[in-house]
Amino acid sequence: MFSPSSAIRFILAAYLCCVALSPPGAAQDTPPRAWTDASMAGYRLPLAATGQPPRMISGDRYYALSEYNLKTYPVYAPGREPEGYIEWLKRQDPAPLVDVGSLRTRKDWLAAGREVFYGRELPRFSGSEDNYQLVRDPRVVAAYGLQIGKEGVLLGLRYVVRQKGKIELGTDTCAMCHTQALEDGTVIEGPPNVHTPFGPLMGDLTRRYARISPAFLKERRIDHMREDYRAPFLNPDPGEWILHLPADQIADLYERVPLGVYARTNTSLEWPVKIANLIGVGDMKFFDRTGTARNRDISDLMKYSGSIADVSDALTEYAPGPENQLNLAHMGLGAGIRRTPDAMLYALALYVQSLKPPENPNGETPLTRRGRRIFDQQGCSGCHTPPLYTNNRLTLARGFRPSAKIMQETGAMDVSVGTDPNLALKTRKGTGFYRVPSLRMVWLERAFLHDGSVGSLEELFSDARLRPDFHSSNWPAATPPHAVEGHPFGLSLKPSDREALVAFLKTL
Ligand code: HEC
Ligand code: HEC
Numbered sequence: 001m002f003s004p005s006s007a008i009r010f011i012l013a014a015y016l017c018c019v020a021l022s023p024p025g026a027a028q029d030t031p032p033r034a035w036t037d038a039s040m041a042g043y044r045l046p047l048a049a050t051g052q053p054p055r056m057i058s059g060d061r062y063y064a065l066s067e068y069n070l071k072t073y074p075v076y077a078p079g080r081e082p083e084g085y086i087e088w089l090k091r092q093d094p095a096p097l098v099d100v101g102s103l104r105t106r107k108d109w110l111a112a113g114r115e116v117f118y119g120r121e122l123p124r125f126s127g128s129e130d131n132y133q134l135v136r137d138p139r140v141v142a143a144y145g146l147q148i149g150k151e152g153v154l155l156g157l158r159y160v161v162r163q164k165g166k167i168e169l170g171t172d173t174c175a176m177c178h179t180q181a182l183e184d185g186t187v188i189e190g191p192p193n194v195h196t197p198f199g200p201l202m203g204d205l206t207r208r209y210a211r212i213s214p215a216f217l218k219e220r221r222i223d224h225m226r227e228d229y230r231a232p233f234l235n236p237d238p239g240e241w242i243l244h245l246p247a248d249q250i251a252d253l254y255e256r257v258p259l260g261v262y263a264r265t266n267t268s269l270e271w272p273v274k275i276a277n278l279i280g281v282g283d284m285k286f287f288d289r290t291g292t293a294r295n296r297d298i299s300d301l302m303k304y305s306g307s308i309a310d311v312s313d314a315l316t317e318y319a320p321g322p323e324n325q326l327n328l329a330h331m332g333l334g335a336g337i338r339r340t341p342d343a344m345l346y347a348l349a350l351y352v353q354s355l356k357p358p359e360n361p362n363g364e365t366p367l368t369r370r371g372r373r374i375f376d377q378q379g380c381s382g383c384h385t386p387p388l389y390t391n392n393r394l395t396l397a398r399g400f401r402p403s404a405k406i407m408q409e410t411g412a413m414d415v416s417v418g419t420d421p422n423l424a425l426k427t428r429k430g431t432g433f434y435r436v437p438s439l440r441m442v443w444l445e446r447a448f449l450h451d452g453s454v455g456s457l458e459e460l461f462s463d464a465r466l467r468p469d470f471h472s473s474n475w476p477a478a479t480p481p482h483a484v485e486g487h488p489f490g491l492s493l494k495p496s497d498r499e500a501l502v503a504f505l506k507t508l
Pocket of ligand 1: 117120172173174175176177178261262264273274275276277278281284286287288289290304305308348352429
């Protein structure tokens with residue numbers, strides 16, 4: 001219990017900690033340390049399969065990693081590149097992405113955070129000549145649905161100069177997945193990219209690699225897939241069978257991943273996850289659809305972003321024993337893992353928290369007012385509680401029975417909405433829980449539920465999706481029809497009420 005005396009101790013501890021950390025006259029924005037052992041405790045939720053959280057590397061080991069801060073440059077869509085750009089790039093020396101020492105005002109910090117969002121390359125598969133050629137081919141850019149911003153810049157890709165005179169294509173940045181380009185080239189920062197078919201794109205790469213040679217396919221795809229998706233705490237590992245399929249069948253599985261969904265590291269090719277909207281993420285108590293970690297203060301957002309950016313997540317231990325540690329060389333991290341300086345993670349976190357919803361074109365009408373009443377009558381607001389349109393709690397994945405201790409520590413609801421449980425039970429993101437998502441900005445979404453298995457709100461609230469012949473509007477033609485179960489709320493509404501409910505949801 002949080003008693004008054006513990007409150008006083010807490011305030012005192014917070015005061016002492018800040019006095020100890022901030023030198024006199026420090027700027028208002030002093031980055032907190034992201035990776036202290038004290039704040040790591042309780043950050044990750046236990047895995048459903050083991051009842052224990054995965055072990056993250058200690059503060060000492062984390063801060064002993066060398067820092068990575070390297071300037072990157074825009075990649076232009078074919079035909080949009082300024083004259084002489086590549087020659088100019090060849091004359092550039094390697095330089096830092098952010099001049100950390102120069103950040104003074106809040107405006108400086110936000111601008112630096114934006115730079116990190118657009119320009120921080122994941123130092124993973126260091127530049128590949130084949131991919132460099134691919135993005136210069138207009139047919140590939142069109143087929144891959146890469147998003148293009150106002151100045152003809154490809155969002156989420158950057159050139160890297162590690163060595164003067166040598167230009168490499170970096171891996172993707174935050175902007176690859178967390179921006180949405182509108183028809184006119186306006187870019188909204190934060191919402192999921194619902195234009196680039198990441199699954200089919202990976203499927204195409206898989207087929208290309210296989211055509212080059214079996215060894216190339218193994219090095220570039222199969223080895224990465226094994227490390228990205230293995231779940232060493234489960235025996236047998238549920239993803240192992242996929243690695244032994246012929247390349248064409250692996251590509252077929254990738255092609256089934258709907259728009260707005262990604263087979264992200266720590267998930268699986270079979271059970272990928274919907275890309276998050278980062279606007280308002282500061283309000284969420286748990287990160288990820290499965291609530292993999294807590295969001296208690298800005299240092300947690302720094303940890304989360306740092307784990308992605310540095311893949312320091314690759315140092316997380318999911319099961320004890322050397323054979324269960326991720327193979328860094330197979331993840332393209334053979335040269336070692338570097339960390340983003342705290343100041344850059346802080347800038348990035350401030351920037352992410354500053355993102356504001358774009359103007360919603362769907363205003364209030366008599367229909368949406370009726371929809372709001374239906375929303376309340378159907379009991380939606382018990383879970384999707386205004387103003388966030390989430391009660392910020394976790395629900396149980398179908399079949400998950402956590403200990404009383406875990407229920408108490410997480411404050412989870414003792415209820416399951418019955419959606420597909422595999423992401424929550426059989427992957428490294430598998431806490432056994434699904435978070436009650438916020439319904440704000442659903443009008444921007446193209447994929448619903450944690451796996452994005454439904455393509456529209458109309459489909460989500462139609463019982464046609466419960467039938468085995470269902471084929472959602474956001475599935476590629478090749479995906480076999482199947483039922484999308486769970487989340488039964490609103491399914492028995494009559495068509496005119498469903499229309500009103502959907503119209504209301506689109507105003508949020
Ligand atoms: C390749 C696509 C991709 C890239 C690149 C990417 N993300 Fe994400 N991001 C995702 C997906 C998919 C999720 C949903 C994960 C889940 O729910 O388990 C996500 C979730 C998140 C979340 C949690 C949001 C929430 O609602 O809980 C944050 C924060 C985040 N990303 C920040 C970042 C930052 C910062 C970067 C750059 C360092 C980044 N992401 C790069 C795909 C991506
Ligand atoms: C018992 C709690 C609960 C109730 C009641 C509930 N929901 Fe949900 N809702 C959830 C959970 C949990 C999810 C996410 C499930 C998943 O990711 O698999 C969800 C997902 C959604 C989504 C998809 C959002 C997204 O980002 O994927 C929408 C839209 C939605 N609910 C609307 C409603 C409406 C409208 C009602 C009332 C008719 C309602 N919900 C009732 C818990 C609830």
